[in-house]
Amino acid sequence: MFLDVSHLVVQYPGRARPAVQDVSFGLAAGEIGVLIGPSGCGKTTLLRCVAGLEPAQAGEIRLSGECVSAPGVQLPAEQRRIGMVFQDYALFPHLDVGRNVGFGLQALPRAERAARVAEVLALVGLEGAERRAPHELSGGQQQRVALARALAPRPRLMLLDEPFSNLDVELRERLAHEVREILKAAGATALFVTHDQLEAFAIGDAVGVMHEGRLHQWADAHTLYHRPATRFVADFIGHGVFAPARLARAGGRAVIETPLGPLNGAVAAQAAALPDGPLDLLLRADDVVYDADAPVKAELVRKAFRGAEFLYTLRLASGETVLAHVPSHCEHRIGEWIGVRPALERVVAFPRGG
Template sequence: MLLEVRNIEKSFEKGVPVVKGVSFSVHENEIFALLGPSGCGKTTTLRMISGFERLDRGEVKLDGITLSSENTQVAPQKRGIGFVFQDYALFPHMSALDNVAFGLTDLPKFKRRVFAEEVLCRTGMGDYKDRNPAELSGGQQQRVALARAIAPEPKLVLLDEPFSNLDAMLRDTTRKEVRSILKRAGMSAILVTHDQEEALSFADRIAVMNDGKIEQIGTPEEVYYKPKTKFVAQFLGRTNLFEADVENSDMIDTKLGSLRLNCRANGPVVCSIRPEHLTIEKPNGAAEGCSKGVIVGREFKGHDITYYVECSGERYIVHTDNRILFEPDDEVVVKPLEPAVVLD
């Protein structure tokens, strides 16, 4: 295990905790994401790992060495951790090359610029080494900031909302490039983001945070398809929620009809089913027990279509491919393609 974070807590004003007993680990050559809404404590968690904030309780270990605890606080520059800030924090009066060379204090002066140029080339910025930050695009500045972070060959790189200042197309391209650079370098990283798509596409594992706590940790597929809580289900994209009483069964009765559950349950349950795990069809020929609904909204997106279906006073979301064509006010039946997931 490369990084171990154990039960860390942090309070600011009036002793109200903003991070509450957070624990997770990061493996070698793993990209880990802390995902959650603004104010959930994810950036504070990152700053405690980096050493920019002291923790109140808990422990942070890197490669078995304690970096932070109630009695220990290793200085940020001595942790072997690289940090890429949201605003990149490049020195505006220095060239890209000098920005990268600045942190290579462990190398002799005559070697710093040579090694810095090698790292810039690895990030695709070798041809821009003599330009100042003001002469670079946002994506180019991002890669220089990453080059500066990985040049000292840290054991871990921390990325604090690093793509949020880029436009949508550049954000997607830069995200792919940065992931590729980190994987080729064999480095572990922690990404902090509030963007669900970013976390799902960038990270190997995701920790979903809410109100200072981690609600679920897993691969992108696990947290998306098998959410454990109502918050995770709703934050990781759109979903349909159902509540009902179940008597030791793997079926639930809903206004759409009977839905299969992903496990047996007993008592009051809340379950979730993603819109793409539902489909719609014409009422004639539909299976018995299915309730009729009416399409009250439609969003054509090219590769797929989102339908809003009202059934017995409730509204449901259905994603279909672009070959399933209906119009508003059409009468339809909603059918499940996958079991609903029981939430904690």
């Protein structure tokens, strides 16, 4: 692995619980990893430790096989050849774009420095912007200048700490796709921190979900969504609710009884590793389908228009709440009872209380 984090522990003085607890993951050269989780989960502390800004109390961090952090080992940040991009851009307002981008290239001859500045500005789609002032640029353009500045010295690792948090939602997702293309074109290995799932899925080859200092799962977005390793990951990724269910086996066949009706056959067989008995079954909005002829009815208690579809919040007669995506041409009134049925292709369930 190009970046190898092994059993890392970061402990702040005076705090009972480590900010980072026994975290391990790796990135191959050219891969983009993303750390995601609620505020205070330890993702930024982990990023700072990789950068050399926080010491490790246990475990180690290796870059290209070199140990840069471990108990008693702390390679200074300036010697790690790491590029960093922050949420506030940190551009120098008194310097034009060219001098901002070339700030870390002072050791190069002037002509070589100018060529590298032009090269990375072209890479981020800002050709010919060398003489412009930062305040003349939009927020998205300023963030691309910050990215160009970090890439200019050819770092062996890029770290990005919530770089789009100051931008509006639509621009954030678009810029995430653009930054991924830029990093891939540069052949950069990068570790990215965000609290936004859409950003994480747009930019990451691998995504790590953190909670209370622990890394619950490190996988691609599809795996996180469809095969979450823990109940926290299942609850955190996507939109869904846990509903009470029961698994039973008879004659070698599994049946899962749910508030929406039974699941059996190949779908129920996915629960083979679970014990018989009560389950908490994750039902996401795409697992519940509107069907006027379905025997199970639910009351519409809330709806959110999403353009091509509504997101319905529904209450079953048994009291459970479920979510459903319903085409926008099938509009219903609040308080109306509609038919719904399960349409699960994958079972995500945990033993009740587990």
